[in-house]
Amino acid sequence: MAVTGDDTDEETELAPSHMAAATGDMPTYQIRAPTAALPQGVVMAASPGSLHSPQQLAEEATRKRELRLMKNREAAKECRRRKKEYVKCLESRVAVLEVQNKKLIEELETLKDICSPKTD
DNA sequence: GTCAGGGGACGTCAAGTGTC
């Protein structure tokens, strides 16, 4: 299995939808992808009405399971990709806020110097 | 060289949530 670095550069503000959504202080990273066409190799089943023998029913059950696993596999990949993006987003926000905090502290020190009475 | 430990990616399951 070849693992490729397929990170994208999307810079969206994202947050786990069912983790912090209730708090309202964090944007969501849940972005509904448009339901794409089925991946190659997926064959649509015959309608249930056309199944007769137990073997056909078993095959249909197996096919449904494989389809579900394949979809979940892809969903998990996409979920992890979004999570990585979200973490990157948070990290860059931390960096920005740290710089901002540092500047504010410096400004505060300057103002203190200006305002403090000279003791001599 | 090899062994242990850490880390990343993956597949699967299960539970929660949204949609119709």
Added chain:
DNA sequence: GACACTTGACGTCCCCTGAC
């Protein structure tokens, strides 16, 4: 209520690195 989607949790595999 059934179905689809999302995501945390878990187990597994593979690769890298440092200690021996």
